Amino acid sequence: MKILFTVGGSQAAVFGVAPLASAARNAGHEILLAADEPLMEAAASVGLPAVCITPERMRYGQESMTATVRLDALLELAGSWTPDLVVGGLSHVPRLLAARLEVPYVRHIWHIAPMARRDRTAVAELQPELERLGLAELPDPDLFIDLCPPPVRPEGAPAARSMRWVPRVSQRRLExxxxxxxxxxxxxxxxxxxxxxxxxxxxxxxxxxxxxxxxxxxxxxxxxxxxxxxxxxxxxxxxxxxxxxxxxxxxxxxxxxxxxxxxxxxxxxxxxxxxxxxxxxxxxxxxxxxxxxxxxxxxxxxxxxxxxxxxxxxxxxxxxxxxxxxxxxxxxxxxxxxxxxxxxxxxxxxxxxxxxx
Known part of the structure; x- marks a missing residue:
């Protein structure tokens, strides 16, 4: 199958998704990582095939300011490389893409901070994009993967599929x-x-x-x-x-x-x-x-x-x-x-x- 992984923010987002993306690739699946230009080097450093979708880094909490540009870039990418499944993180724009393509959507994050209020705000701010795509609502993720170990998950965190943290960072010649x-x-x-x-x-x-x-x-x-x-x-x-x-x-x-x-x-x-x-x-x-x-x-x-x-x-x-x-x-x-x-x-x-x- 073809899996589109999407990340934004800091290099940590690339390192966090790399183990699952690598596991998919090692299992014979086709993968692409859609990320911002500042994250291209980090993606290459951990061996992920990456496509740049925006020239600047996405800022969480300011998603509405870049939603149209990011969504259009993802739709253009999907027009030439159509995924069977979309994996996203804190951003809800990939969720819009999956809904538009009618493919499963997986949210993959390290859930440690309370996010319910920010999630509600972000979804509300995406209403114009929902209307543009002819979607009545933003569906829930088909699977929520959480990298945060259960003993330190915050109270009230949504039910999730826990996954083991596997360290993955850029390497250099060792001494x-x-x-x-x-x-x-x-x-x-x-x-x-x-x-x-x-x-x-x-x-x-x-x-x-x-x-x-x-x-x-x-x-x-x-x-x-x-x-x-x-x-x-x-x-x-x-x-x-x-x-x-x-x-x-x-x-x-x-x-x-x-x-x-x-x-x-x-x-x-x-x-x-x-x-x-x-x-x-x-x-x-x-x-x-x-x-x-x-x-x-x-x-x-x-x-x-x-x-x-x-x-x-x-x-x-x-x-x-x-x-x-x-x-x-x-x-x-x-x-x-x-x-x-x-x-x-x-x-x-x-x-x-x-x-x-």
Whole structure:
């Protein structure tokens, strides 16, 4: 069968859908990934055949502003490559396409933040597109795949087919230190994912954290975009900084400090690494609250410190996790539960059944 996968937003959306798309391709199905121009490189880096549908990155929460352009691009694509099934994420535009083509639609996301209100608003904003296509309403997805492990799913989350998280990120040529634990030292990873150059703000706060961690004898790695390494590397002291394949490096770490991205959080959970999460938006806060609520992380909300110095609170959180093995134990427990979930290959059979029905 032919499956059209669609993503928008950040590289994390590409990495999240890659395991299922790869499983489909490995099973002999034809696949295409429809994405925005800024995501083309990420798609190529994980071996997915991708088609650009818009020149700029889609912003979630602003879907109505680009809905017409995105829908027209998807309809044009489907005119020459007609899918038997459409897989989408947070955006509801692919759902419109599937309804227009009268093929099954699968929603595939990491459901960690409350989305019911935003979903209702987005569907309402798509009413002009529904009318243009002659559709009375937007049908429910035929299948909802959730990558979020049940122990950290938010209360009231819709029923879903859970699927195991499989780390998938851009790779680079490996060096032995990337996959080897440092002898006699603990290792701490710091990252802001791919949306920001550096965690928090470059300069004093991050340098203070690095100095405090190296002062304890820990080795510090900073996973960052190449341009961040070039711009800020010299300011951050004795650290390894640059693009690191997180799935390879994570198992060698004792702690990670990051912004609350889903790909980052789940790749670390998968490797049993406890986390200090400093969310940079509402979605990151939802990730932090859920993982911390399970006992696998500590959250530092910079907006709720009651006059305390943010740098000191972050350093204290790092010290707490490094001194208390309970956080690592809870993380390993969460990883073990997540590992019992169906693999992408197993869930693929349900997609095949949708098309065969």
């Amino acid at each position: 032995p230190w990337m996959y080897t634990k440092p002898e006699g030292r603990r290792r701490v990873l710091i990252t802001a994912g791919t949306r920001n150059l550096m965690l928090d703000t470059p300069g004093s706060s991050l340098r203070k954290l690095v100095d405090e961690l190296t002062g304890t004898g820990a080795e510090v790695l900073i996973a960052a975009l190449p341009e961040a390494a070039e711009k800020y590397g010299a300011e951050l002291g004795d650290v390894r900084i640059g693009w690191l394949p997180l799935d390879v490096v994570a198992p060698t770490c004792d702690l990670a400090v990051h912004h609350g991205g889903a790909t980052t959080a789940m790749t670390l959970v998968n490797s049993g690494v406890p986390q200090v999460i400093i969310p940079d938006n509402g979605y990151g806060k939802a990730v932090a609250e859920s993982v911390a609520g399970f006992g696998a992380a500590l959250m530092v909300d910079k907006h709720r410190l009651a006059g305390r110095d943010a740098d000191e609170v972050i350093v204290e959180a790092c010290r707490t996790i490094l001194a208390d093995p309970g956080y690592a134990e809870r993380t390993r427990l969460l990883a073990a539960e997540a590992a019992t979930l169906p693999t992408p290959g197993e869930v693929l059979r349900e997609l095949e059944a949708l098309v065969a029905a």
